[in-house]
Amino acid sequence: MPSAPPEQPPAGDGGEDEGERYGPLIVRRMVKEDGRALIRFDRADGKRFDRADGKRFDRADGKRE
Protein backbone atom coordinates (compact mmCIF):
# COMPACT_ATOMS: atom_id res chain seq x y z
CA MET A 1 0.00 0.00 0.00
CA PRO A 2 1.06 3.62 -0.43
CA SER A 3 2.63 5.92 2.08
CA ALA A 4 1.88 5.98 5.79
CA PRO A 5 -0.83 8.32 7.07
CA PRO A 6 0.16 11.92 7.80
CA GLU A 7 0.70 13.20 11.30
CA GLN A 8 -2.44 14.08 13.22
CA PRO A 9 -2.84 17.51 14.85
CA PRO A 10 -2.42 17.55 18.66
CA ALA A 11 -5.30 15.88 20.47
CA GLY A 12 -8.02 18.18 21.67
CA ASP A 13 -6.68 21.42 20.28
CA GLY A 14 -9.92 21.85 18.34
CA GLY A 15 -8.15 23.41 15.39
CA GLU A 16 -7.86 22.13 11.86
CA ASP A 17 -4.67 21.70 9.88
CA GLU A 18 -4.17 23.62 6.65
CA GLY A 19 -5.37 20.76 4.54
CA GLU A 20 -3.97 18.69 1.73
CA ARG A 21 -5.17 18.14 -1.81
CA TYR A 22 -6.65 14.75 -2.66
CA GLY A 23 -8.09 14.52 -6.16
CA PRO A 24 -10.83 17.15 -6.43
CA LEU A 25 -10.98 17.56 -2.65
CA ILE A 26 -9.20 19.33 0.18
CA VAL A 27 -8.70 17.15 3.25
CA ARG A 28 -8.61 18.98 6.58
CA ARG A 29 -7.99 17.17 9.85
CA MET A 30 -8.69 17.96 13.46
CA VAL A 31 -8.84 16.11 16.75
CA LYS A 32 -11.99 16.53 18.78
CA GLU A 33 -11.95 17.36 22.47
CA ASP A 34 -12.38 13.72 23.40
CA GLY A 35 -9.39 12.74 21.27
CA ARG A 36 -11.25 11.30 18.30
CA ALA A 37 -10.15 12.26 14.79
CA LEU A 38 -12.40 14.18 12.42
CA ILE A 39 -11.68 14.82 8.75
CA ARG A 40 -13.46 17.38 6.59
CA PHE A 41 -13.58 16.88 2.84
CA ASP A 42 -14.30 20.07 0.93
CA ARG A 43 -14.24 20.95 -2.74
CA ALA A 44 -10.76 22.07 -3.79
CA ASP A 45 -12.25 24.78 -5.98
CA GLY A 46 -13.73 26.46 -2.91
CA LYS A 47 -17.31 26.05 -4.08
CA ARG A 48 -20.02 24.17 -2.24
CA PHE A 49 -22.06 21.26 -3.50
CA ASP A 50 -25.64 22.00 -4.36
CA ARG A 51 -28.31 20.38 -2.30
CA ALA A 52 -30.73 17.93 -3.82
CA ASP A 53 -33.51 20.40 -2.96
CA GLY A 54 -31.51 23.47 -3.99
CA LYS A 55 -31.20 24.72 -0.40
CA ARG A 56 -28.29 24.87 1.97
CA PHE A 57 -27.48 25.97 5.48
CA ASP A 58 -26.04 29.43 5.76
CA ARG A 59 -22.58 29.20 7.26
CA ALA A 60 -23.18 32.09 9.66
CA ASP A 61 -26.36 31.16 11.46
CA GLY A 62 -27.09 27.60 10.46
CA LYS A 63 -30.46 28.50 8.95
CA ARG A 64 -31.66 27.56 5.49
CA GLU A 65 -31.16 30.24 2.86
Next chain:
Amino acid sequence: MSSRRFNELRGEEVAYAVARQDRTFLPPEDHCPLDPTRPGAPVTEIPFPAFEIVVFDNLFPSFEAPEGAAEVVVYTDDHHGSFAALEPARAQALMWVWRQRYEELGARPDVEYVLIFENRGVEVGTTLHHPHGQIYAFPLLPPVAALELAADARLGGCAPCVLLERELAGGERVVWADEHVAAYVPFAARWPYETHVVMREHRPSLVECTPGELDSLAAALQAVTRGFDRLFEREFPYVMVVHQAPTTGAHAGHLHVEFYPPLRTATKLKYLAGCEQGAGTFIMDVLPEDSAAALAEAIGRGG
Protein backbone atom coordinates in the same frame (compact mmCIF):
# COMPACT_ATOMS: atom_id res chain seq x y z
CA MET B 1 -12.70 -1.61 24.23
CA SER B 2 -13.65 -4.22 21.67
CA SER B 3 -12.26 -7.73 21.75
CA ARG B 4 -12.42 -10.89 19.67
CA ARG B 5 -12.99 -14.55 20.28
CA PHE B 6 -12.44 -17.38 17.80
CA ASN B 7 -15.52 -19.50 17.21
CA GLU B 8 -14.00 -22.94 16.71
CA LEU B 9 -17.16 -24.58 15.39
CA ARG B 10 -17.56 -21.97 12.64
CA GLY B 11 -13.87 -21.28 12.14
CA GLU B 12 -14.39 -17.53 12.38
CA GLU B 13 -13.72 -14.57 14.63
CA VAL B 14 -16.52 -12.91 16.60
CA ALA B 15 -16.05 -9.26 17.65
CA TYR B 16 -17.36 -8.07 21.01
CA ALA B 17 -17.96 -4.33 21.36
CA VAL B 18 -20.18 -4.17 24.42
CA ALA B 19 -20.12 -0.35 24.59
CA ARG B 20 -22.25 -0.35 21.44
CA GLN B 21 -25.18 -1.62 23.53
CA ASP B 22 -25.64 2.00 24.69
CA ARG B 23 -25.18 3.69 21.30
CA THR B 24 -27.57 6.36 20.12
CA PHE B 25 -30.74 4.72 18.84
CA LEU B 26 -33.15 6.49 16.49
CA PRO B 27 -32.99 9.90 18.20
CA PRO B 28 -35.58 12.60 17.41
CA GLU B 29 -34.60 14.76 14.46
CA ASP B 30 -33.59 17.72 16.62
CA HIS B 31 -31.11 15.52 18.52
CA CYS B 32 -29.36 14.00 15.52
CA PRO B 33 -25.63 13.65 16.34
CA LEU B 34 -24.73 13.82 12.64
CA ASP B 35 -26.31 17.23 12.04
CA PRO B 36 -24.08 20.31 11.94
CA THR B 37 -23.74 22.18 15.23
CA ARG B 38 -26.21 25.03 15.24
CA PRO B 39 -25.14 28.31 16.89
CA GLY B 40 -26.13 28.27 20.54
CA ALA B 41 -27.14 24.61 20.40
CA PRO B 42 -25.31 21.66 21.97
CA VAL B 43 -22.30 20.46 20.00
CA THR B 44 -23.04 17.48 17.81
CA GLU B 45 -20.45 15.02 16.50
CA ILE B 46 -19.55 17.68 13.92
CA PRO B 47 -18.61 21.04 15.51
CA PHE B 48 -19.33 23.21 12.49
CA PRO B 49 -22.46 25.08 11.38
CA ALA B 50 -22.07 23.62 7.87
CA PHE B 51 -19.96 21.01 6.13
CA GLU B 52 -19.70 19.06 2.91
CA ILE B 53 -18.53 15.50 3.70
CA VAL B 54 -17.08 14.52 7.08
CA VAL B 55 -15.45 11.38 8.44
CA PHE B 56 -14.84 10.82 12.15
CA ASP B 57 -13.96 8.04 14.57
CA ASN B 58 -17.05 6.15 15.67
CA LEU B 59 -17.95 6.91 19.30
CA PHE B 60 -18.97 3.26 19.66
CA PRO B 61 -16.30 1.42 17.68
CA SER B 62 -16.45 -2.23 16.74
CA PHE B 63 -12.73 -2.06 15.99
CA GLU B 64 -10.22 0.49 17.26
CA ALA B 65 -6.49 1.14 17.29
CA PRO B 66 -4.17 -0.63 17.70
CA GLU B 67 -6.35 -3.34 16.17
CA GLY B 68 -8.31 -1.66 13.42
CA ALA B 69 -10.66 1.31 13.24
CA ALA B 70 -14.33 2.22 12.91
CA GLU B 71 -15.32 5.45 11.22
CA VAL B 72 -18.54 7.24 10.32
CA VAL B 73 -18.89 8.91 6.90
CA VAL B 74 -21.49 11.70 6.84
CA TYR B 75 -22.52 12.39 3.26
CA THR B 76 -24.08 15.83 3.77
CA ASP B 77 -25.09 18.31 6.47
CA ASP B 78 -28.70 17.95 5.32
CA HIS B 79 -30.49 15.67 7.77
CA HIS B 80 -32.98 14.54 5.17
CA GLY B 81 -32.49 12.59 1.99
CA SER B 82 -30.40 9.61 1.12
CA PHE B 83 -27.42 8.45 -0.93
CA ALA B 84 -29.76 8.18 -3.92
CA ALA B 85 -30.86 11.79 -3.52
CA LEU B 86 -27.39 13.32 -3.27
CA GLU B 87 -26.51 15.87 -5.89
CA PRO B 88 -24.39 13.87 -8.42
CA ALA B 89 -21.21 15.93 -7.86
CA ARG B 90 -21.43 15.15 -4.14
CA ALA B 91 -21.83 11.44 -4.86
CA GLN B 92 -18.76 11.64 -7.11
CA ALA B 93 -16.83 13.35 -4.32
CA LEU B 94 -17.90 10.59 -1.95
CA MET B 95 -16.07 8.08 -4.18
CA TRP B 96 -12.88 10.09 -3.56
CA VAL B 97 -13.57 10.14 0.18
CA TRP B 98 -13.96 6.35 0.16
CA ARG B 99 -10.73 6.11 -1.89
CA GLN B 100 -8.79 8.31 0.53
CA ARG B 101 -9.97 6.37 3.58
CA TYR B 102 -9.23 2.99 1.93
CA GLU B 103 -5.75 4.18 1.02
CA GLU B 104 -4.92 5.69 4.41
CA LEU B 105 -6.45 3.03 6.63
CA GLY B 106 -5.06 0.28 4.42
CA ALA B 107 -1.55 1.66 4.89
CA ARG B 108 -1.71 0.96 8.62
CA PRO B 109 0.19 -2.15 9.70
CA ASP B 110 -2.69 -3.26 11.93
CA VAL B 111 -5.25 -3.22 9.09
CA GLU B 112 -5.75 -6.16 6.73
CA TYR B 113 -9.06 -5.25 5.15
CA VAL B 114 -11.10 -2.05 4.75
CA LEU B 115 -14.87 -2.48 4.64
CA ILE B 116 -16.91 0.51 3.43
CA PHE B 117 -20.65 0.10 3.84
CA GLU B 118 -24.03 1.70 4.40
CA ASN B 119 -27.03 0.31 6.27
CA ARG B 120 -30.10 2.09 4.98
CA GLY B 121 -33.42 1.67 6.79
CA VAL B 122 -34.49 0.36 10.18
CA GLU B 123 -35.14 -3.01 8.52
CA VAL B 124 -31.35 -3.52 8.31
CA GLY B 125 -30.47 -1.95 11.63
CA THR B 126 -30.01 1.74 10.90
CA THR B 127 -29.91 3.66 14.17
CA LEU B 128 -29.49 7.17 12.69
CA HIS B 129 -31.52 8.44 9.74
CA HIS B 130 -29.08 11.17 8.68
CA PRO B 131 -27.50 10.10 5.34
CA HIS B 132 -24.26 8.35 6.30
CA GLY B 133 -22.17 5.25 5.91
CA GLN B 134 -19.47 3.51 7.90
CA ILE B 135 -15.97 2.16 7.49
CA TYR B 136 -14.55 -0.76 9.43
CA ALA B 137 -10.80 -1.31 9.17
CA PHE B 138 -10.35 -4.96 10.07
CA PRO B 139 -7.26 -6.31 11.84
CA LEU B 140 -7.99 -9.60 10.09
CA LEU B 141 -9.22 -10.91 6.76
CA PRO B 142 -13.00 -11.36 7.26
CA PRO B 143 -14.74 -14.52 5.99
CA VAL B 144 -16.46 -12.94 2.98
CA ALA B 145 -13.21 -11.51 1.68
CA ALA B 146 -11.59 -14.91 2.16
CA LEU B 147 -14.44 -16.55 0.23
CA GLU B 148 -13.86 -14.14 -2.66
CA LEU B 149 -10.19 -15.10 -2.77
CA ALA B 150 -11.26 -18.75 -2.76
CA ALA B 151 -13.61 -18.02 -5.68
CA ASP B 152 -10.64 -16.58 -7.60
CA ALA B 153 -8.78 -19.82 -7.04
CA ARG B 154 -11.81 -21.93 -7.99
CA LEU B 155 -12.40 -20.04 -11.25
CA GLY B 156 -8.72 -19.85 -12.13
CA GLY B 157 -8.51 -16.07 -12.13
CA CYS B 158 -10.39 -13.00 -11.00
CA ALA B 159 -13.90 -14.25 -10.12
CA PRO B 160 -15.69 -10.89 -10.58
CA CYS B 161 -14.07 -10.55 -14.03
CA VAL B 162 -15.30 -14.03 -15.01
CA LEU B 163 -18.79 -13.48 -13.62
CA LEU B 164 -19.13 -10.04 -15.22
CA GLU B 165 -18.24 -11.50 -18.59
CA ARG B 166 -20.93 -14.17 -18.17
CA GLU B 167 -23.55 -11.63 -17.10
CA LEU B 168 -22.80 -9.27 -19.98
CA ALA B 169 -22.88 -12.17 -22.47
CA GLY B 170 -26.36 -13.23 -21.32
CA GLY B 171 -27.58 -9.78 -20.48
CA GLU B 172 -30.93 -10.76 -18.96
CA ARG B 173 -29.93 -9.79 -15.44
CA VAL B 174 -28.09 -6.58 -16.34
CA VAL B 175 -29.94 -3.56 -14.95
CA TRP B 176 -27.55 -0.68 -15.78
CA ALA B 177 -24.30 -0.22 -17.68
CA ASP B 178 -21.99 2.40 -19.13
CA GLU B 179 -18.46 2.22 -20.53
CA HIS B 180 -16.82 1.76 -17.11
CA VAL B 181 -19.35 0.01 -14.87
CA ALA B 182 -22.10 -2.62 -15.13
CA ALA B 183 -24.80 -3.52 -12.61
CA TYR B 184 -26.68 -6.80 -12.49
CA VAL B 185 -28.68 -9.12 -10.29
CA PRO B 186 -26.33 -12.09 -9.95
CA PHE B 187 -27.16 -15.53 -11.33
CA ALA B 188 -27.39 -17.03 -7.83
CA ALA B 189 -28.64 -14.01 -5.87
CA ARG B 190 -29.28 -14.65 -2.19
CA TRP B 191 -31.62 -11.67 -1.79
CA PRO B 192 -34.68 -10.87 -3.96
CA TYR B 193 -33.11 -7.72 -5.37
CA GLU B 194 -29.45 -8.36 -4.65
CA THR B 195 -27.46 -6.24 -7.09
CA HIS B 196 -23.77 -6.11 -7.91
CA VAL B 197 -22.16 -2.99 -9.38
CA VAL B 198 -18.88 -4.05 -10.98
CA MET B 199 -15.98 -2.24 -12.62
CA ARG B 200 -15.58 -3.43 -16.21
CA GLU B 201 -11.79 -3.21 -16.10
CA HIS B 202 -9.92 -5.18 -13.48
CA ARG B 203 -9.46 -2.70 -10.65
CA PRO B 204 -8.48 -4.20 -7.28
CA SER B 205 -9.62 -1.12 -5.42
CA LEU B 206 -10.75 2.49 -5.73
CA VAL B 207 -7.09 3.52 -5.77
CA GLU B 208 -6.53 2.05 -9.25
CA CYS B 209 -9.61 3.72 -10.77
CA THR B 210 -9.41 6.66 -13.13
CA PRO B 211 -11.43 9.80 -12.28
CA GLY B 212 -13.86 8.86 -15.05
CA GLU B 213 -14.35 5.40 -13.56
CA LEU B 214 -15.06 6.88 -10.14
CA ASP B 215 -17.68 9.17 -11.70
CA SER B 216 -19.26 6.18 -13.43
CA LEU B 217 -19.29 4.22 -10.19
CA ALA B 218 -21.13 7.06 -8.46
CA ALA B 219 -23.62 7.26 -11.33
CA ALA B 220 -24.23 3.51 -11.23
CA LEU B 221 -24.74 3.43 -7.47
CA GLN B 222 -27.19 6.32 -7.64
CA ALA B 223 -29.04 4.76 -10.59
CA VAL B 224 -29.46 1.51 -8.66
CA THR B 225 -30.51 3.13 -5.38
CA ARG B 226 -32.96 5.44 -7.15
CA GLY B 227 -34.34 2.41 -8.96
CA PHE B 228 -34.74 0.65 -5.61
CA ASP B 229 -36.81 3.57 -4.30
CA ARG B 230 -39.02 3.50 -7.42
CA LEU B 231 -39.49 -0.26 -7.32
CA PHE B 232 -42.16 -0.25 -4.60
CA GLU B 233 -42.62 3.54 -4.42
CA ARG B 234 -41.15 3.63 -0.92
CA GLU B 235 -37.82 4.17 0.78
CA PHE B 236 -36.06 0.94 -0.03
CA PRO B 237 -33.88 -0.52 2.73
CA TYR B 238 -30.56 -2.04 1.79
CA VAL B 239 -27.09 -2.93 2.93
CA MET B 240 -24.51 -1.53 0.51
CA VAL B 241 -20.98 -2.94 0.75
CA VAL B 242 -17.87 -1.93 -1.19
CA HIS B 243 -15.76 -5.02 -1.91
CA GLN B 244 -12.09 -4.32 -2.55
CA ALA B 245 -8.71 -6.00 -2.34
CA PRO B 246 -7.32 -6.83 1.09
CA THR B 247 -4.75 -4.23 2.12
CA THR B 248 -2.00 -6.69 2.95
CA GLY B 249 -0.29 -6.19 -0.39
CA ALA B 250 -1.58 -9.36 -2.04
CA HIS B 251 -3.38 -7.20 -4.60
CA ALA B 252 -6.03 -9.81 -5.23
CA GLY B 253 -9.62 -8.65 -5.49
CA HIS B 254 -11.83 -6.68 -7.85
CA LEU B 255 -13.64 -3.51 -6.88
CA HIS B 256 -17.39 -4.01 -6.87
CA VAL B 257 -20.31 -2.93 -4.72
CA GLU B 258 -22.91 -5.40 -3.52
CA PHE B 259 -26.42 -4.49 -2.36
CA TYR B 260 -28.34 -6.81 -0.03
CA PRO B 261 -31.92 -5.46 0.13
CA PRO B 262 -34.22 -7.37 2.50
CA LEU B 263 -37.59 -6.55 0.84
CA ARG B 264 -39.25 -9.21 -1.33
CA THR B 265 -42.43 -7.16 -1.80
CA ALA B 266 -43.40 -3.65 -0.75
CA THR B 267 -44.46 -4.94 2.66
CA LYS B 268 -42.72 -8.28 3.13
CA LEU B 269 -39.19 -8.93 4.30
CA LYS B 270 -36.87 -11.77 3.47
CA TYR B 271 -35.69 -13.19 6.80
CA LEU B 272 -32.63 -15.25 7.53
CA ALA B 273 -34.44 -18.11 9.24
CA GLY B 274 -33.81 -21.76 9.98
CA CYS B 275 -32.43 -22.88 6.64
CA GLU B 276 -30.31 -19.79 6.06
CA GLN B 277 -28.89 -19.63 9.60
CA GLY B 278 -28.91 -23.31 10.44
CA ALA B 279 -27.73 -24.75 7.15
CA GLY B 280 -26.24 -21.74 5.38
CA THR B 281 -28.44 -22.30 2.33
CA PHE B 282 -30.60 -19.44 1.11
CA ILE B 283 -34.14 -20.21 -0.04
CA MET B 284 -35.44 -17.63 -2.53
CA ASP B 285 -39.02 -16.76 -3.45
CA VAL B 286 -38.18 -14.99 -6.71
CA LEU B 287 -35.92 -15.78 -9.64
CA PRO B 288 -33.07 -13.33 -10.26
CA GLU B 289 -34.19 -12.87 -13.89
CA ASP B 290 -37.62 -11.65 -12.73
CA SER B 291 -36.29 -9.29 -10.09
CA ALA B 292 -33.70 -7.97 -12.57
CA ALA B 293 -36.44 -7.18 -15.08
CA ALA B 294 -38.45 -5.31 -12.44
CA LEU B 295 -35.42 -3.41 -11.20
CA ALA B 296 -34.26 -2.51 -14.71
CA GLU B 297 -37.73 -1.17 -15.46
CA ALA B 298 -37.68 0.91 -12.25
CA ILE B 299 -34.23 2.28 -13.08
CA GLY B 300 -35.38 3.06 -16.61
CA ARG B 301 -38.35 5.01 -15.30
CA GLY B 302 -35.86 7.56 -13.97
CA GLY B 303 -34.71 8.34 -17.49
